[in-house]
Amino acid sequence: MTETSSTTPAEILPSATLLDAWTITSDVPAEPSVLPEGWEMVVGLEVHAELATASKMFSPAANEFGSEPNSNVHPVCLGLPGTLPVVNGKAVELSIRVGLALNCTVQRCVFSRKNYFYPDMPKDYQISQYDLPLNIEGWVELPSGHRVGIERAHMEEDTGKSTHIGDSGRIHDAGYSLVDYNRAGVPLLEIVARPDVRGPEEAKAFVEELRAIIVAVGAGDGKMEEGSLRVDANISVRPAGSNELRTRCEVKNVNSLRSLGRAVAYEARRHVDLYEAGDKPVQETRHWDEEGGRTRAGRSKEQAEDYRYFDDPDLLPVDPSPEWVAEIKASLPRLPRERRHDLIDLGADAEAAGIAVARDLDHLALAASEAGTDVARAVTHIVNNLAVDGAADLDPSNFAELVKLEVGGKLTATQAKQVLSEMVETASTPSDIAAARGFEAMDSGDLESVVDEVIAANPDEWARFCEADDKVKGKLQGFFTGQIMKATKGQADGKAVAGFLRSKSS
Amino acid sequence: MSDSPAASHTTALEIASAVCSGQLSALAVVEEHLARIDASNNEVFALLEVTADEARAQAAAVDATVAAGDPVGPLAGVPVALKDNLCTRGIPTTCSSKILDGWRPPYDATVVERLAAAGAVMVGKANCDEFAMGSSTENSAFGPTRNPLDRSRVPGGSSGGSAAAVAADYAPLSLGSDTGGSIRQPAALCGVVGVKPTYGAVSRYGVIAFASSLDQVGPFAKTVADAALMYEVIAGHDPRDSTSIPKPAIQVSEALGRGVEGLRVGVIKELNADGELAQHFEPEVLAQTQAAVDALTAAGAAVAEVSIPSMLYALSAYYLIAPAEASSNLARYDGVRYGNRVEGAANTANMMIATRTAGFGPEVKRRIMLGTYALSAGYFDAYYGKAQRVRTLLINDLEKAYQDFDVLISPTSPCVAFPLGSIDDPMTMYLNDICTIPSNLSGQPAMSVPFGRGAANMPVGVQVFAPLLGEANMFRTAAVLEEAARS
Numbered sequence: 007m008t009e010t011s012s013t014t015p016a017e018i019l020p021s022a023t024l025l026d027a028w029t030i031t032s033d034v035p036a037e038p039s040v041l042p043e044g045w046e047m048v049v050g051l052e053v054h055a056e057l058a059t060a061s062k063m064f065s066p067a068a069n070e071f072g073s074e075p076n077s078n079v080h081p082v083c084l085g086l087p088g089t090l091p092v093v094n095g096k097a098v099e100l101s102i103r104v105g106l107a108l109n110c111t112v113q114r115c116v117f118s119r120k121n122y123f124y125p126d127m128p129k130d131y132q133i134s135q136y137d138l139p140l141n142i143e144g145w146v147e148l149p150s151g152h153r154v155g156i157e158r159a160h161m162e163e164d165t166g167k168s169t170h171i172g173d174s175g176r177i178h179d180a181g182y183s184l185v186d187y188n189r190a191g192v193p194l195l196e197i198v199a200r201p202d203v204r205g206p207e208e209a210k211a212f213v214e215e216l217r218a219i220i221v222a223v224g225a226g227d228g229k230m231e232e233g234s235l236r237v238d239a240n241i242s243v244r245p246a247g248s249n250e251l252r253t254r255c256e257v258k259n260v261n262s263l264r265s266l267g268r269a270v271a272y273e274a275r276r277h278v279d280l281y282e283a284g285d286k287p288v289q290e291t292r293h294w295d296e297e298g299g300r301t302r303a304g305r306s307k308e309q310a311e312d313y314r315y316f317d318d319p320d321l322l323p324v325d326p327s328p329e330w331v332a333e334i335k336a337s338l339p340r341l342p343r344e345r346r347h348d349l350i351d352l353g354a355d356a357e358a359a360g361i362a363v364a365r366d367l368d369h370l371a372l373a374a375s376e377a378g379t380d381v382a383r384a385v386t387h388i389v390n391n392l393a394v395d396g397a398a399d400l401d402p403s404n405f406a407e408l409v410k411l412e413v414g415g416k417l418t419a420t421q422a423k424q425v426l427s428e429m430v431e432t433a434s435t436p437s438d439i440a441a442a443r444g445f446e447a448m449d450s451g452d453l454e455s456v457v458d459e460v461i462a463a464n465p466d467e468w469a470r471f472c473e474a475d476d477k478v479k480g481k482l483q484g485f486f487t488g489q490i491m492k493a494t495k496g497q498a499d500g501k502a503v504a505g506f507l508r509s510k511s512s
Numbered sequence: 513m514s515d516s517p518a519a520s521h522t523t524a525l526e527i528a529s530a531v532c533s534g535q536l537s538a539l540a541v542v543e544e545h546l547a548r549i550d551a552s553n554n555e556v557f558a559l560l561e562v563t564a565d566e567a568r569a570q571a572a573a574v575d576a577t578v579a580a581g582d583p584v585g586p587l588a589g590v591p592v593a594l595k596d597n598l599c600t601r602g603i604p605t606t607c608s609s610k611i612l613d614g615w616r617p618p619y620d621a622t623v624v625e626r627l628a629a630a631g632a633v634m635v636g637k638a639n640c641d642e643f644a645m646g647s648s649t650e651n652s653a654f655g656p657t658r659n660p661l662d663r664s665r666v667p668g669g670s671s672g673g674s675a676a677a678v679a680a681d682y683a684p685l686s687l688g689s690d691t692g693g694s695i696r697q698p699a700a701l702c703g704v705v706g707v708k709p710t711y712g713a714v715s716r717y718g719v720i721a722f723a724s725s726l727d728q729v730g731p732f733a734k735t736v737a738d739a740a741l742m743y744e745v746i747a748g749h750d751p752r753d754s755t756s757i758p759k760p761a762i763q764v765s766e767a768l769g770r771g772v773e774g775l776r777v778g779v780i781k782e783l784n785a786d787g788e789l790a791q792h793f794e795p796e797v798l799a800q801t802q803a804a805v806d807a808l809t810a811a812g813a814a815v816a817e818v819s820i821p822s823m824l825y826a827l828s829a830y831y832l833i834a835p836a837e838a839s840s841n842l843a844r845y846d847g848v849r850y851g852n853r854v855e856g857a858a859n860t861a862n863m864m865i866a867t868r869t870a871g872f873g874p875e876v877k878r879r880i881m882l883g884t885y886a887l888s889a890g891y892f893d894a895y896y897g898k899a900q901r902v903r904t905l906l907i908n909d910l911e912k913a914y915q916d917f918d919v920l921i922s923p924t925s926p927c928v929a930f931p932l933g934s935i936d937d938p939m940t941m942y943l944n945d946i947c948t949i950p951s952n953l954s955g956q957p958a959m960s961v962p963f964g965r966g967a968a969n970m971p972v973g974v975q976v977f978a979p980l981l982g983e984a985n986m987f988r989t990a991a992v993l994e995e996a997a998r999s
Contacts, residue, residue, distance in 0.1 A: 081619050085844050087612065088599040088621060088718040090753050121840050121887070125860050130843030183860065185848070314887035316896060319725035319837055321754050 040206060040271040042282075046246040047274035049209050049239055050201035050254070051154075053216055054194050055226045056164065056234040057100045063163040063193035064091030064133065064321075071232055075186040083163075083191030085128030090320050093117075097193035098140070098324055099334060100225040101161050104195055105141030106335050107219045108156045114325040115140040115160070121314045126166035126185050134196075135160035136315040140324065146199070146219070147343045148211045149360030155200030166190035189233075195225070201240065201251065206267035206274075213237055213263060218342045218364065230262055239270055242287075243277040252277075253286060257301050259293045269294040273301050348372065352381040362388045366398065373402030379410040391423055396430045404429060408436040418499045421445045445497065453490075453498055457506045460489045472511045483507055524590045524684040524738040528631070531589030534578055538571035538589030542633050545591045549635065549682045557657050558667075558676035559636035560596050561604055567591065570633040577631075585630035587745055592627055593677035593686035596637040597644055598729070599718040600624055607720050608652035609642045611871030612851045621718020622753070623687060623729050623746045630745045635683050638673030642873045643842065644694055644722040646670050647944040648935065651875045656932060659702060662970065665929040668698030668944075671732070675702040678732045685742050686732045691722045692830055693925075693948025695730045696960035700924035700973020703962045705739045705990070706732050708948075710981050711955035712757040714743075715750030721841040723834035724755075726952040736961065736991045740764045743983065757981070767984040768991045772811045775985065778818035778917035779805055780977075783947050788824060792943055793926040796966035801923045804963045804974040807996035808921070808989065818913050818920065822906040826950045829906070831942060832886045832899035833953070838876075839883030845871060878938065907954045914979040919989050922947050924960035924973035947975055957983050961990045963997045 041047060059069050065082035082089040105112050118136035139160030145153045166187040197216065203209050217228035217235055228235045242254040257273050260266045277287050292301040340348070345368050349359035352375050362368045367388045374384035387409065392400075408429065412422040417440060425439045432439070461468050464486075471482040483504070490503050530536035546564050553559050574589045594600065597607045599617035601624075606612040620628070627634070641651035649657040649672025657672040659665040660680035667676040671688025675698035678686050688695040690708035699706025707730040714729045721727060731742035747761035781787050785798045809815045847853035847867030848860075854870050857863035872880070886895040913920065924947055935941050951958040957980075960973035974993055978986035 081617075084849065086599075086617065086619075086850070087605070087607075087615070087720040087844070088597075088617065090717050090755075092752060092754050119840050121843060123843065123846060123861070123864055125846070125848045125864075128844065128849065130846055131840050312889045314840070314884065314889075314892075316836065316840070316887055316892075319723075319755075320721075 041243065041274055041278050044246055045243050045274075045278050046204060047270070047277075048201045048242045048244060048251060048254075049203035049205075049270055049274075051199045051203060051209060051212055052238045052240070053197045053199070053213065054164075054236040054238075055104070055197065055216075055220050055228070057097050057193040057195060058224065058226045059094055059096045059100065059193055061094060062191035063094050063097050063161070065191050067191065069192050070188075071234070073188055075184075075188060078188040079190075083128065084187055085130075085190075091133060091318075093321060093324060094193060097161060098326070100193075100223075101140055101159065101195050102326060102331060102334050103223040103338060104197070104220055104225045105144065105159050106331070107223050107338060107341050108141065108144035108146060108159060108197070110141035110144030110156060110159060112141055112326055112331050114138065114323055116323045117161075117318045117321040118315045119318045120162075122311060124165065125183065126168045126187070126190065128166070128187060128190050132163060132165065133318055133321070134162035138323070140326075146212065146215055148208065148215055149346060149356070149364070150208075150211065151356065152202075152208065154202040154212050157198045157200050159195055159197040162194050162196055164189050164192040164194050201242075201254075206270040209239065209270045210263045210267045213266060214364070215342060222339055222341055233261075237266055239266065239273070241270060241273045241277070243274050243281070253289050255287055255289065255301070256291045257294055258291060258304075259295075261296070265294055265296055268299060269301060272299065276301065349381065349385060354382050354385040358382075358385045358389045365392065367392055367400075370400060370402050370405045374406040374409045377403070377406035377410060379406060380413045383413055384409045387422070387426060391426050392430070394427075394430055399433070400430060401433065404433075404435050411436055411440065415499065416440075417445055418497065420496060420500075450502065453494070453502055454506060456490055456493050456498070457503065457510070460486060460493060461510065464489070468511075471507075522681070522684065523735050524587060524733065524741055525735075527590050527684060528586060528588050528741075531574065531578065531631075532584050536589070538574040538578075538631075538633060539568065541589050542567045542571040542591055542635065545635055545682055548680065552660075552680060553682065555658065555663060556660050556676055556680055557639055557655055558660070558673045558680060558682055559593060560606065560608065560639050560652075560654055560673070561637040563603055563634055563636050566603070567633050567635045570628070574631050574633065585632075585745075586741060587627065587685070588631035590632050590685060591635045591683040592632045592742075593636050593638045593674055593683045594624065594627075594634060595640050595644075595671050595674045595686070595688045597640060597689055597720040597722075598624055598637075598687060599720065600634070600637065603637065605637065605720070606654075607643045608640050608654055609845075609871065609873070609876070610653045610852060611845045611867070613653075615851050617718070619718065622715035622750045624718060626746050627687075632685070632745075636677070638671070638677050638686060638688070640673055640688075640694075641670035642876050643720070643838070644670040644689055644691055644727075645838070645875050645879055647693070647697055647941050648930075648932075649673060649676075649698070650932065651873055653873055658932070659929045659970075661703060662929065662968070665931050665968075665970065666701065668701035668925070668929065670694040670698075671706075672698045672702075674732050675699050675704055675706065678702070678704045678734060681734075684734055685738060687729055687742075687746070688732055689719055689722070689727055689729050690948070690952065691726045691728075691834060692952050693945040695732065696948050696958060696973065696975060697925045697944055699732055699960040700962070700971065700975075701929040703971030703973075704732050704734055705736055705959065705961055705994070706730065706973075707739050707743060707959040708951060708957060709743060709747060709983065710757070710957045711952075712753075712755050713747045713762070713957070713981070713983070715746075715753045715756050717750055717752040717756075721837075723837040724841060725837060726830075726834055728952075730959075736987060736994045737765065737768055739959070739990075740768060740987050743987075759981075762981060762983045764983050764987040767988040770988050772808055772813040772989055772992045775808075775813045775919065775989065776917045777805070777808050777813045777815045777989070778913055778920045779815060780823065780920050780922045781817050781819040782821065782823040783922035784817075789926075789946055792946060793923060794928065794967055797923045797926060797928065797972050800964040800966060800972040801921070801974055804993050804996070805921055808992060811992050811996070813989075813992075816917075818917060820906075820909045820913055820950075822902065822909045823950050825902045826906055826953055827942065827946055829899040829902035830945070830949045830953060831882065832895050833903065835879040835883030836886045836896050836899075837883065839880045839887065842872075842876065842880055847871075875938070903953045906950060910950070910954050910956060911979070914982075918978070918985045919982070920977040921989075922975050922977070924948065924975040928966040928968065928970035928972060951977055956980055957986055959986055959990055961993045961997070963993055
């Protein structure tokens with residue numbers, strides 16, 4: 007699986023036993039390995055998503071990014087003596103929305119206290135969930151078709167933000183520190199994936215898919231750069247094909263998809279290098295250094311952290327009724343995975359469908375389908391010609407009409423591309439644009455006479471074309487096509503030209 | 513408006529009624545109480561902070577309302593003292609701890625809001641054991657409170673200041689908090705009425721937590737009727753406390769006159785003369801309890817003994833659960849955001865350590881360490897987990913008992929008020945709570961009513977237990993005992 011994508015399963019798999027294992031995920035094109043041959047990586051991702059609620063998880067203070075420091079605060083989220091938390095029902099609802107979209111089971115859950123001292127955590131404990139989380143046992147299907155297991159998705163509160171003023175910007179040698187509690191108590195959903203990811207590209211695809219799901223269900227904005235989506239990666243390596251789980255390191259401070267890919271690749275490679283040198287990694291938390299392009303060990307801990315979890319006596323268990331869960335489920339939009347399958351079922355290929363959905367332009371292809379025209383052609387336009395601003399504003403029926411014109415032979419592929427580009431800019435209809443540009447469907451008879459004229463004007467080339475092998479034929483076909491296009495001012499359909507050349511030469 | 517001496521009105525009901533009808537000015541009432549405070553608080557030290565200016569302003573406002581003919585609340589012009597773990601906006605709230613010395617909350621506890629809305633007048637913040645941890649109020653960082661009935665003795669604890677404030681008539685009513693007996697035991701030792709309501713009946717919002725699953729605020733009063741009045745004002749659902757029962761306050765006053773005819777009263781064997789803990793009880797306390805039981809029988813109650821074996825393990829379970837919760841609740845006192853901070857430490861962690869080392873007293877530190885240990889990986893199941901199972905067992909046993917009984921009876925405290933400094937061993941001190949702890953673990957209500965005198969002529973308290981939200985029968989029984997004790 008970690009071999010290059012150009013090889014087929016049969017080529018890289020030596021035995022029938024392994025073939026069985028392979029077929030389970032045989033629809034997954036393996037990404038080029040970043041590890042030396044014989045190694046594979048095991049990546050378990052943990053994603054913290056801030057939920058788009060108006061107020062905080064347990065406090066009436068506003069949940070708002072970018073406010074003046076310490077302005078979105080209230081006695082409750084400052085943890086002032088005597089204050090008590092009250093669960094934000096909207097946060098529970100959004101958490102259930104994500105949980106259902108991740109195919110999780112929603113269950114009666116309990117809030118627990120995770121106890122540790124840190125100055126940006128007002129109570130010196132974090133209200134989280136421990137042995138009874140809200141969502142358990144789900145999965146995410148990546149555009150590749152590979153499924154990544156979800157162990158749990160639980161609710162918790164965010165911490166504040168410290169700024170350490172001093173040489174290193176780290177807490178232990180700071181001159182002083184400033185703490186902003188605006189983020190303290192912001193509702194988070196922590197999504198813990200099973201260690202099913204096998205490479206940096208897949209790690210990125212997983213986070214991208216998760217982000218798309220969170221945005222689609224309206225639970226959050228998924229902005230990694232603002233910290234509303236934060237990713238930690240637990241990384242280990244093992245001999246390819248083995249099932250063991252070796253010592254893992256948790257890599258934090260990964261602030262973009264690009265960083266995630268780089269950090270995963272770097273850390274896995276570091277582990278392999280250690281093993282190959284006869285050494286081994288130690289279990290620790292490491293920080294991704296974007297500039298240095300490497301991970302660095304955090305401050306070494308003398309002993310494992312003991313969070314002394316226990317059920318929070320200030321909060322009652324949350325037990326979502328089956329009716330409520332069903333209601334939420336019924337209100338979910340079509341999810342990215344379902345939308346991809348919609349396109350694939352209509353004839354698009356999987357990769358293109360993935361891109362169309364990722365660009366949030368699949369509705370255009372669906373409009374083409376409703377208009378009774380070729381969805382694959384529509385998706386090809388979305389993939390090749392619509393990675394542009396304004397594409398989202400395209401009128402779906404105009405787009406469908408364009409595809410119809412092209413498929414019906416009224417526009418050539420080249421013309422259709424030009425018309426589409428102008429549609430994005432001017433919002434005119436494709437027929438108006440085509441008419442204004444003088445694009446007209448070229449009659450098949452007219453085209454044949456042009457072809458005949460060009461053949462007559464180039465008798466030597468034609469003779470060679472008729473006798474040539476494939477290689478030479480290809481070059482000469484290019485020559486003839488060019489001549490014909492020139493003569494028709496580009497209005498000839500390339501496929502029709504090729505057809506004439508083939509039939510006349512044989 | 514009359515300027516007649518307030519002295520003839522001594523209970524909250526009498527004061528409120530006289531203030532409401534315009535016979536008595538709230539200001540006169542408060543001045544009289546402030547004068548008493550002035551005369552002896554420096555000796556008794558029931559109040560850490562006397563809020564004379566605020567009290568006068570509140571009283572004047574009540575008088576103005578009465579003068580304008582507008583309606584006033586059921587506690588109009590009644591002075592109240594508040595345990596110093598109840599947050600009072602702008603007024604120092606310290607939990608009798610150095611670590612919160614000078615801290616002024618930016619908000620009022622729900623119970624404080626409700627008292628103010630009912631027309632009560634706050635005269636001061638009452639001393640207590642630091643963070644409500646103790647049974648004598650000797651653990652206050654600011655010095656002990658003395659028992660007004662004998663100043664060489666303790667008032668009990670942890671709400672000793674609140675109990676003493678009522679006993680010394682600094683206020684006819686006060687609020688305390690009860691985590692393991694901290695209202696009922698000092699009520700018994702000071703000869704006043706003290707009520708621990710059903711867990712969740714009274715909001716904990718603004719009550720500085722000791723052990724969240726056990727803490728409950730309740731009244732001290734000179735009479736059962738006054739305690740009922742205050743209970744009705746402070747109880748009832750509060751959306752700011754998730755553990756608050758979503759029901760309005762139980763109206764207990766109307767049950768007071770009903771007597772106990774036919775009421776099924778169980779005398780708890782384990783907390784009585786022939787129980788396994790009998791050696792911890794003073795004989796006079798047991799004798800008064802028996803007299804109280806006899807009085808109930810005479811009043812027509814159906815009295816029988818009941819055995820609740822798991823009560824023997826309640827103390828052990830409590831001293832794991834309460835410190836465990838406390839170790840987490842008290843983590844926030846780290847010097848970062850409020851309260852005292854020890855300056856000069858090399859880094860944040862050292863600042864936190866130095867602040868907590870200097871800020872907490874020995875009993876608080878002991879319980880933080882106990883609780884941290886009980887929750888630690890590898891010990892959790894053996895200590896905290898097992899204690900929670902004992903708690904469940906006790907709840908089951910009590911629920912079973914309430915199939916046959918409406919209320920249960922025991923002494924409130926195994927002993928009468930003891931001399932200051934006479935108990936220096938923590939375990940002996942913890943034994944003060946053997947009768948009171950079970951109802952904190954079960955969440956059920958219980959109250960202490962003065963019933964006669966014990967050793968050294970100090971008051972004895974008898975405890976009435978009831979099932980969850982069984983306050984009406986509890987108050988009803990207490991009223992009969994109060995009547996019997998007078999005769």
